[in-house]
Amino acid sequence: MSWVSFEPRPMRSREEIARIVHGVSLRRGLDELATAIALMTIAVESGSNGHWWCPWNAKDSTSRNYQFDSQSDDGFSVGYFQQQNRRPGETPSGSDDWWGPMRSRMTLEDAADQFLARLTHDWRSAADNPALAGRFAQDVQGSGFGERYQQHWDEAWDVLRRALAEAAVPEPTLVAKKSGEVMGFVGDPVWLEDVLREALGDRLVVEPDWEKRGTGGAMGDVWGVMIHHTGNINETVSAIRDGVHQPGGFLPGPLAQCLIKPDGTCHLIAVGPCNHAGRGSYQGVGTDCGNRRLIGFECCWPTPRPELPGGCDTCEPWSAPLIITMRDATAAVLTKLGYSSERVIGHKEYAGSAQGKWDPGNLSMDWFRGEVQKDLDDAVFPGEQPMPAPEPDPDPVLPPKLLPEPNPRSDRQLLEEIWDQLRGPGGNGWRQLGGNTVVDYLHEIGCFATDLRHQLDELSTMLEALTTRGLSTTPNGSTAPRKAAAKKVPPKKIPAKKTPAKKTAASAATRKPHAKKPAKKTS
Template identity: 55%
Template sequence: MSFTWFRPEGPLRTREQIAREVHAVSLARGLDELATVIALMTISTEVGTGTGDNRKWWCPANDRVPATKNFPHDSKSDDNRSSGYFQQQPGPNGEPWWGTPEDMMTLSRAANTFLERLDDGYSAAANSPLMAGQFAQRVQQSAFPDRYAEKWDEAWTVLRRALNETPTTPEVPMPVSGDPVWLEDVLREALGDRLIVEDGWQTRGNGNGENGTDQMGPIWGVMIHHTGNDRETVAGIRDGRPDLAGPLSQCLITPDGKCHLIAVGPCNHAGRGSYPGIPTNMGNTRLIGFECAWPTIRPDGSYDAAQRWPDAQIITMRDASAAVLKRLGYDSAHVIGHKEYAGASQGKWDPGNIDMGWFRGEVQKDLDGFVFPGEHPPVDPAPGPVVPPDYAKETWDQLRIEWPQLGGRTLVDTVAAIGAKLGIEGCYDTKATK
């Protein structure tokens, strides 16, 4: 493994955090701790640095696969075209051997792919570092097959420490269920005056909720759409069209960067489709929809599929998505395009020419606190003067002492004496009257 850059702050995750996340994937697949250990042996071999307690596991991007840099990473490598914790790579002609760049750079997805390919007979390695390394090698096909076994002890130590620190259940936020009545507050904080709240939004939805209600179910994340017309109106999204009743999404984001909050309940925006983590055909009740007014329609009804999105619109799409995901406790993997959910079932291609991998990368930067060009980081107020603990006593002493250099007068008496000398009515010198 050859690293070319490390993030100064260090790895994205500790070894224990990585172990817990990988073990959560193992549990979800019905596997045991041994499967997790084989995966951790692989990670340590592929991306580990340091020795002993100072050892670290990294998530490198690779300049030879530029899309990997769109996702959270803490390092870079120039090891062929390999990237991520498992150093997975595309085929020689770009074939998705290990999935998309996002799959390779997302720990849970990369671990799932590794464990999916782990031989069912791996349990034979229960007490054998050598055999465990061989099972790892069958998946990885490394040029250095003997190195995996060397990480047996480290993998077990890290996993046991990780599982003793927290429960073995997956570390995921509690799902937020029901209508997102918090949308106005969350979007206002993120967007300021870019948010326009439409009358009646708090009671608007299509009425087709989950479990016989008119409410949203557990909210999985955000779906990005384009309207097919950059002149789309609030009324069009609110009321729908002849073939599809409104509301068509919770929000409409216009080319000028304004976000119109239109509805709170389920909306007719996702329709038929599926995506990992979202039950089939349940996008309307599991996803908050952002309809984005794009592209420009020419007089003859045609449009430019390569039309550039307005900066103001993209920025609001990013900020609004990040705000919702922050409220839900999710990372940028929970914002998807309509085409990723309904491309196969409905032939959808929205949001147009936006690369959703790139967009998720921008949303993640926002979630991580990145300061984008033109933004200003919060400035801490300048510290005030340091007041000594005996400040009040010192002040009182200064006022009441009869100072020799003032003729035995206090400060107040001195001011009064000066006033008397100047002929100011009511002022007198206490020493002159004695």
């Protein structure tokens, strides 16, 4: 480890780190030994000056976007476990993805979850054996100094015991691949029938007792899917279920969870670990643990051709129904796990160097991963019908209105309140209404309205009389011929209480000298 700088204090004490890591272990169904192996690793990778640190790295600069308490410059390594990808960047892809996005490497819970997921299945044999525990840590980390892990056995256990004695273990908060989902699944995938039935419909054939079948033990943390070819287009369910004779001896079944035939039928055979992956390794899966961490799909290909070198035509195409079911089944499993198409690999990608495998034959796994990703992204493939738009929600049925609760006051109390409201406090009227009761105030309003109506009636009569004589009022109250009607003032400026007779007299008295004679005759 090469350090550049430290903050004055680490983000967390060693005991806090131990409790968080142990919470992740418990979520995975693991025990204190698994936590101790993880803590041994942290002590080696990011321990210094009696503390465990979370460093960022300028060579993979996006690590600075997350919480850190130190800086290192060892390759692209970051965080408590010094996890790195082949290339820098926030979100790696393809073969560059060794330890996932930056957030999962710089977040303690997720970094610990990734480490624990890669422990080989026999890690429990390291109880009371520091050297063996160190080898399990080295199998995950691939360090150039693997012997150092065992040196921190005692430190890891001392910190863990103090941590568990001091406080409760927190519930881990893991980064989800999809909103609302937790990555992965630990244990036998008992959900396979339901998941595959939804994706495949009547293409799925469920074999009897599939849910009881496996080679022994239980599946671990399911990393993804492995694709195989059978070597024989006519392979049978019984061979995959019971086992086959090989040059090296008999290989007992089951040999895969599913057998997919050229007509596109998928036979569900087993739920537990199967003898399909064998020896090998793949980044993220670990070494020699594919049987427990990968769901195996055996696919019927190619046609036996004894007359050809190798016994088959290596250029033989795969049947379309076979490929479609392989794609749909793989996408269904990865959707359940919350993973992308990067979590499906071919047997040759895992076991090539260890076993010399070439399956799945001439199938390009990069192309196949692309097809699976299209399925995960809800692409509509040729010959498929797009998903219909969801039906609108029906109008909600509202519950019947409930009657109010019975009033707790007695009839006398209610009558007294009504009396007070009508008469005012103590029967003395309301101050807001000028000392009137409600009834008296309403009476005053009625009288005012009646008087106002009478005045409006008088005004209307006056205007009607003026109109009949062909005159209209001018702004100064005089009369003028009808043609001057455009200068008529609004009715409100005429004194409301003048009678039509007085109005006419006043008009004659103030008549202008140049008024026409017909107007004089009307006075």
